[in-house]
Amino acid sequence: MTDSPAPPPAGPSSLSPSSAPSSAPTSPPRRVSPWWRGLSVVLLLVLVLGWATSVSLYEQLKAQIHHLQAKIVALPQVHYVAVLVDEQQRPALLVTYDPKAKALQVQRLNAVREGPEDSMQLWALDGKNPPRSLGLVLSKYQTLQIPVQPQALQGAVELAVSVEDKGGVSDRQGPRLPYLFRGWWIQKAI
Numbered sequence: 001m002t003d004s005p006a007p008p009p010a011g012p013s014s015l016s017p018s019s020a021p022s023s024a025p026t027s028p029p030r031r032v033s034p035w036w037r038g039l040s041v042v043l044l045l046v047l048v049l050g051w052a053t054s055v056s057l058y059e060q061l062k063a064q065i066h067h068l069q070a071k072i073v074a075l076p077q078v079h080y081v082a083v084l085v086d087e088q089q090r091p092a093l094l095v096t097y098d099p100k101a102k103a104l105q106v107q108r109l110n111a112v113r114e115g116p117e118d119s120m121q122l123w124a125l126d127g128k129n130p131p132r133s134l135g136l137v138l139s140k141y142q143t144l145q146i147p148v149q150p151q152a153l154q155g156a157v158e159l160a161v162s163v164e165d166k167g168g169v170s171d172r173q174g175p176r177l178p179y180l181f182r183g184w185w186i187q188k189a190i
Helices: 034-074
Strands: 080-085 091-098 103-108 118-125 132-137 143-147 158-165 181-184
Touching: 080 158, 091 158, 091 181, 103 132, 132 143
Parallel strands: none
Antiparallel strands: 080 091, 080 181, 091 103, 103 143, 118 132, 118 158, 158 181
16 A cells, blocks of 8 residues: 555645635624514604603693783782771771772671661771772672772771761762771782
C-alpha cells in the first residue's frame, strides 16, 4: 500500500471565488414577537384613551368654572343690612339692600301682621331730615322685595316701620309715631 499524498488542507487561498463566503455574514431576518406587537397596540390604545379622557375632563372643568362664575355674578351683592327690633328688642324684620338689583329684601322674623285696614310702611331715617318712605310691607309671605333707588337710602342711618292707614302715607305727611320696629342701617364690609 502506498501512501498517497494527503490533499492539501482547505484554506482561504484554496477556495474558488464562486465558493467563497461573502464579506457580510448572513443572519436570519429579525422578527418581532406577536406578543410585543400586541402589547404595543394595547399601550397605544391606552395612550389615546388617556389623552381623550384628559381633554374631556379639561372641557368639563372649563364648563363648570364658567357656570359657577355666572352663578356668582347672579348672586345678590348685599352692601347694607338692618335688623329692625320691637320695643322689647326682639328682632322683627331683617332688611338687606342689593344695589345691583336696586331692591330691598325684607324678611319677617316674627308673626306680627298688619290689620285689614292698616299697612306697614318702611321709612329711611337720617336724623336731620324728615323720614323718607321706602315702600309698604304688603306681602303675606315671609320675604318680599321692595324696589328702591340708591338715592332714597343716601344718608340713612336707621330704618323704621310704622303702621299707617291702608295704602300708606306720603313723605310730606310723614309717619305716625311711635315706630313699631326700628333698627340701625349698617354698611356691610365688602
